[in-house]
Structure formats: structure tokens, C-alpha cells
Amino acid sequence: MKFEKIEFDSLYINIFKLDEGIYAAIFNQDMGASSNAGFFDLGNITIIFDTLMDPFATEDMIKASKAITNKEPFLLINSHWHLDHILGNRLFPKPMPIMSSQGTFDQFKNNLPERLNAFKERAQEEFKRTEEFLKEEKDPKKIIEYKNDLITYTKVQEPNFYLRPPELILSNSIKISGTKRSVEIINVGNAHSYDDTIAYFPEERICFMGDLLFTNLDPEWANGIGGIQWTVDPVNFKKVLETYLERNIKVLQKILNSVVMHYYVSKTSVAIEGGYPCYQKNFIEKFTIPDFNDDEVATLSKLDKAQDINEYVTIWQVFSSIQILVKFDLIILKHDLYP
Numbered sequence: 001m002k003f004e005k006i007e008f009d010s011l012y013i014n015i016f017k018l019d020e021g022i023y024a025a026i027f028n029q030d031m032g033a034s035s036n037a038g039f040f041d042l043g044n045i046t047i048i049f050d051t052l053m054d055p056f057a058t059e060d061m062i063k064a065s066k067a068i069t070n071k072e073p074f075l076l077i078n079s080h081w082h083l084d085h086i087l088g089n090r091l092f093p094k095p096m097p098i099m100s101s102q103g104t105f106d107q108f109k110n111n112l113p114e115r116l117n118a119f120k121e122r123a124q125e126e127f128k129r130t131e132e133f134l135k136e137e138k139d140p141k142k143i144i145e146y147k148n149d150l151i152t153y154t155k156v157q158e159p160n161f162y163l164r165p166p167e168l169i170l171s172n173s174i175k176i177s178g179t180k181r182s183v184e185i186i187n188v189g190n191a192h193s194y195d196d197t198i199a200y201f202p203e204e205r206i207c208f209m210g211d212l213l214f215t216n217l218d219p220e221w222a223n224g225i226g227g228i229q230w231t232v233d234p235v236n237f238k239k240v241l242e243t244y245l246e247r248n249i250k251v252l253q254k255i256l257n258s259v260v261m262h263y264y265v266s267k268t269s270v271a272i273e274g275g276y277p278c279y280q281k282n283f284i285e286k287f288t289i290p291d292f293n294d295d296e297v298a299t300l301s302k303l304d305k306a307q308d309i310n311e312y313v314t315i316w317q318v319f320s321s322i323q324i325l326v327k328f329d330l331i332i333l334k335h336d337l338y339p
């Protein structure tokens with residue numbers, strides 16, 4: 001996947017454009033580990049997916065979304081109920097709705113107050129600790145960060161501090177269509193948390209998975225962090241990951257089931273009983289998949305009819321015959337592609 005970093009001045013987050021209208025807000029790793037989020041410009045509307053743990057980071061993401069999409073946010077989606085994804089809900093204007101699954105909504109009501117009280121208690125200690133750090137700090141960026149942290153820890157302890165719950169409840173899935181692109185918001189059930197929600201762009205093959213996906217994660221974390229379970233349903237967690245990985249593999253499947261593969265095998269393999277060609281490893285080991293670019297993969301993802309897929313793959317090969325000769329190690333493909 002090609003992505004580009006967008007110029008945006010923030011101490012807390014970096015903004016990456018993943019595809020037209022699809023942006024990730026990635027927390028600056030220099031400031032420690034935290035959550036990530038994203039926003040989508042669907043043409044006439046902007047959707048925000050998750051907020052960040054640090055309120056100043058969420059405020060920066062809201063600013064970035066407005067500056068980049070030239071629109072006020074239309075809707076916020078919470079992937080799940082954990083504080084590092086919902087703490088920023090309160091920073092969005094009241095008329096703008098927030099959507100989550102029923103599981104997230106229930107946890108918000110039943111379990112979040114306890115989590116928030118623990119956070120408030122911790123905020124008192126963190127305030128004192130941060131004050132000490134601030135006295136010693138010389139780095140101007142760190143000084144701003146610590147001062148902002150003191151504001152956050154003070155606000156959290158205020159009696160009128162509240163967490164804004166979602167109002168729109170997603171049962172299974174919903175497709176949000178804008179004038180330029182659309183996104184599928186899907187409740188994948190209990191996995192990392194209760195009724196986790198993801199945002200999926202089938203054509204662009206981009207999925208915002210909340211806390212369902214990590215890179216470079218110590219497998220030990222699967223047992224839980226600080227006494228908090230890492231997954232409420234490990235079996236479904238695995239199934240969800242496989243499902244969305246397979247959607248990527250579907251393009252590969254289309255090529256392997258196309259006329260090109262059949263033609264290759266008819267020339268390199270032997271017929272077994274009944275006249276069927278043998279797909280044993282030694283007959284197909286030189287068949288490789290070409291490096292389609294992003295547009296080509298997007299086109300192939302959209303094609304469903306066998307005839308369309310065959311035509312696309314075949315025409316692609318005619319126009320890229322030199323590449324094919326190298327990549328497929330198959331000179332016979334140069335002529336009469338339709339047997």
C-alpha cells in the first residue's frame with residue numbers, strides 16, 4: 001500500500017493519507033504508546049473513527065480533519081468502550097451524533113464509571129509526578145506536553161467532568177455512502193472487547209480495526225495487561241482477523257481461478273484420470289503472481305463474473321507481455337491467450 005504523510009503541525013499525532021479521502025491519525029511514538037484513530041472524507045460528509053487517549057491529541061485530530069476535508073465532522077464512531085478510544089467523545093459538539101455497537105454502549109453504562117473513577121484517582125498522583133518532571137525539563141516540546149498533561153489531570157478531577165456516551169446503536173453493519181466514496185461500519189461481535197466495530201473500505205482494501213490488530217506486539221500481551229483481559233473472545237478474535245485477511249486474498253483467488261492459470265496448467269501439467277489437469281506442486285511452482293499496482297488490484301477486487309475476470313487478467317497480460325515473460329517464466333503466454 002502506498003501512503004503519504006500529510007503536513008500537519010501537531011505535537012501528538014501524525015496524519016497519513018492511506019488513499020483518496022482516507023486518513024489515519026497515528027499517535028507520535030516519541031511520546032509513548034497510545035491509541036490511533038482516523039477520519040474519512042466521503043465527499044459531502046466527514047466521518048471520524050475513534051478518539052485518542054490524550055484530549056490534546058483528539059483536538060488536533062479534529063483540527064486536522066477540518067483542515068484536510070474542509071468540513072465539520074458529521075459522525076463519530078467508537079470502535080469499542082476502552083478509555084483510549086472514547087475519552088475524546090466529549091470534545092465533539094453535541095448535535096453531532098456518536099455511533100457504537102450495543103456492547104460498547106452497555107459497557108459504557110455499566111463498566112466505564114468504575115474505570116473512570118480509577119483514572120480520576122490516578123490523575124491525582126500523575127499530576128504530582130508531572131509537576132516534578134516539569135521542574136527538571138528543558139526540552140520546549142516536553143514542557144508543552146507536561147503543561148497540557150497538568151490541564152488534563154485537573155479537568156479529569158473536576159466534578160462536572162463527564163464522558164459522552166454514543167447515541168446511535170449499530171446492530172450488525174451499516175454502509176455510509178458519500179458523494180465520492182462509501183465505508184462499511186461493521187459490528188464483528190465480541191473479540192478484543194464487546195461487540196467490536198470496524199470501518200471497512202472494500203474497494204480500497206483498507207480496514208480500520210481499532211484494537212483488533214497490532215504490529216510488533218509481544219504475544220504475552222494476549223494474556224492481559226495490568227489485570228485487564230486482552231480479548232473477551234479469543235476464538236472470534238482469530239476468526240475476525242482471518243476473515244479480513246482473506247478479503248485481501250480474494251484477489252489472489254481470482255487470478256488462480258482465471259483462464260490464465262488453466263492455460264498455464266494445460267501446457268505444463270499432465271492430465272489425470274477423467275482428463276483433468278494435475279495441479280501438483282512441481283507443475284505449477286513457476287506460476288507467479290504479477291505485481292499489480294493499487295488501481296489494478298482495486299479493479300480486480302470489484303470484478304465478480306468469471307468472464308470479466310478472465311478478460312481483465314488476459315488483457316493485462318497482453319499489455320504487459322514483457323513483464324509476464326519474466327515474471328511468469330512462460331513464453332507460451334505470448335500468443336493465443338484464448339485457447
Ligand SMILES: [Zn+2]
Binds near residue numbers: 080082192193211
Ligand atoms: Zn482496547
